[in-house]
Amino acid sequence: MSLNNTKISIKNLDLYYGNNQALKKINMNIEERKVTALIGPSGCGKSTFLRTLNRMNDLIDNVRIEGQIEVDGEDIYKSEDVIKLRTKVGMVFQKPNLFPMSIYDNVAYGPRTHGIKDRKVLDKIVEESLRGAAIWDEVKDRLKSSALGLSGGQQQRICIARTIAMKPEVILMDEPTSALDPISTAKVEELIESLKDEYTIVIVTHNMQQAARVSDQTAFFLTGEVVEFSDTKTMFTTPTDKRTEDYITGRFG
Numbered sequence: 001m002s003l004n005n006t007k008i009s010i011k012n013l014d015l016y017y018g019n020n021q022a023l024k025k026i027n028m029n030i031e032e033r034k035v036t037a038l039i040g041p042s043g044c045g046k047s048t049f050l051r052t053l054n055r056m057n058d059l060i061d062n063v064r065i066e067g068q069i070e071v072d073g074e075d076i077y078k079s080e081d082v083i084k085l086r087t088k089v090g091m092v093f094q095k096p097n098l099f100p101m102s103i104y105d106n107v108a109y110g111p112r113t114h115g116i117k118d119r120k121v122l123d124k125i126v127e128e129s130l131r132g133a134a135i136w137d138e139v140k141d142r143l144k145s146s147a148l149g150l151s152g153g154q155q156q157r158i159c160i161a162r163t164i165a166m167k168p169e170v171i172l173m174d175e176p177t178s179a180l181d182p183i184s185t186a187k188v189e190e191l192i193e194s195l196k197d198e199y200t201i202v203i204v205t206h207n208m209q210q211a212a213r214v215s216d217q218t219a220f221f222l223t224g225e226v227v228e229f230s231d232t233k234t235m236f237t238t239p240t241d242k243r244t245e246d247y248i249t250g251r252f253g
């Protein structure tokens with residue numbers, strides 16, 4: 001029997017870009033060490049919502065947020081320490097965004113900015129992170145080579161290793177496989193499956209099969225609202241809202 005614990009609690013969340021309301025009264029509990037998928041048509045607010053979870057929208061002008069988001073019971077918008085939040089709640093983007101430096105230096109980058117200089121400690125973090133991202137065996141003999149010489153799929157797993165190196169508790173993923181071929185996509189999906197033993201994962205995906213394959217919970221977004229939020233199996237077999245059913249059966253629009 002598994003106990004469900006809420007890792008992130010979202011209460012009455014509204015978000016406005018200027019006068020345009022992009023998120024409307026969102027209420028959701030994201031469970032610890034589960035994969036939560038966010039699905040819905042283009043422009044419905046999935047990425048905006050994902051970015052609220054580690055305050056990435058703070059970087060955008062004219063954004064106004066109302067309501068509450070608690071991580072481990074703490075209101076993240078009341079805390080001053082955004083750096084600490086983004087360490088705890090890491091993010092992987094749609095396209096691999098590695099720095100033009102070696103594989104080793106990419107993964108060691110975050111720990112170094114946190115003041116870790118000891119070579120042995122860094123070696124250990126780099127190895128553990130690459131193992132955690134299921135790419136150690138592929139790159140262990142070329143750690144000093146440029147990360148940009150790797151394939152797109154490998155680069156995305158290095159991005160995940162770079163996130164893991166910061167020892168987060170939550171990993172946000174914004175369409176992490178949309179730029180990848182099917183084989184690389186399968187590898188990243190397998191990796192997500194294994195990561196949930198240790199991390200809480202929230203993933204935006206356009207691919208409903210992917211949501212069905214990798215996630216435990218799914219939220220269906222439509223024009224800034226969460227129409228339905230339930231465990232993934234229920235959502236894909238017996239959706240309660242007609243709009244969810246239309247979307248997942250491709251009758252939408």
Ligand SMILES: Nc1ncnc2c1ncn2[C@@H]1O[C@H](COP(=O)(O)OP(=O)(O)OP(=O)(O)O)[C@@H](O)[C@H]1O
Binds near residue numbers: 040045046047060
């Ligand atoms: N920086 C921004 N400034 C103003 N409006 C924005 C900004 N980013 C997004 N929006 C608007 O907010 C709404 C939600 O966009 P968002 O990118 O979150 O949707 P999405 O579901 O992730 O879409 P997609 O699947 O196409 O990535 C859209 O109407 C979009 O135009």
